[in-house]
Amino acid sequence: MDALNDLSPTIALKRTSTSRQLYDVLRGRIISLDLPPGMHLSRSEIALAYRVSQTPVRDALQMLEAEGLVVVYPQSRTEVTRIDLRQARETQFLRLSLELEVIRSLTETQPETVIKQADRLVALQETALNVDHDLERFALLDRQFHQTMFEGAGVADLWVLVQSRSGHIDRLRKLNLMDPGKAGTILCSHREIMDNVRDGDVPRAQEAVRRHLTGTLATVETIREAHSHFF
DSSP, rough: OOOHHHGGGGOOOOOOTTTEEEEEEEEHHHTTHHHHHHOEEEEEHHHHTTOOOHHHHHHHHHHHTTSSSSSEETEEEEEEOOOHHHHHHHHHHHHHHHHHHHHHHEEEEHOHHHHHHHHHHHHHHHHHHHOOOHHOOOOHHHHHHHHHHHTTTTTTHHHHHHTTTTTTHHHHHHHHTTTTTTTHHHHHHHHHHHHHHHHTOOOHHHHHHHHEEEEEETHHHHHHHGGGGGG
C-alpha cells in the first residue's frame, strides 16, 4: 500500500458524498495504473490515507467491484483485477456502435458550438503532447473530446454508460498510449474526424471514428506480450 501512502498527506475528502468521491479517486488511480492489476488494497490503510472511516471505503470498493475493477475476498483482502480482454472487447463493441451514430448525427447537423469546442480540445491536446509532454493531460483531453461528441449529439447519458463499463479497455489504452507514436496517431485521428465533420462527409467521418476506436484492440497481443503481468 505504499502507493496510497504517497498521496495521503495532501488529500482529505469532503464529507459530502464521501463514498462517491473515494470511488472516483481510486478508480482514477486504477485506470491510470497507479494502482496496478494484482495490487492488494487494505481497507484500513485506505481509510487512514484519505482520512475517512471504513464505511465509505467499503462502499467505494463495492462500487469498484461492481464495475469489475477490484475483487473483494470477504475477511481476507481486496485486489485490483487483471485486465479482462473479454470485457474490454464488449465495451469496445458498445462504444463503437454508439459513437458511429453520434458522429453521423454531428456530421449531418454540424453544430457550431460543438465543433468549436472539439477543435479547442484538439489544440489543447497538441500543446499537451508537443509542448508540455504531458501524457496524463493528453489522455484527459482525449476523454473530454469524445464526451463533447456525445453531449453535442444530445446523448450525454450514453457517455456515462460507456464510461461505467470502460475500466478494462481504458487500462489497455493507457498501456497503448505509452507506445512511441501512439499519442501522435490519436491526435491525427481527432483532426481527421473533425475535418470530415466540417466537410459534412458522413461515410468518411464514420470510417475515421472506426479506425480510431479499434486501434488499441488491433494491437492487444503486442500489449499483452509486453505487459503480461497485468493480464
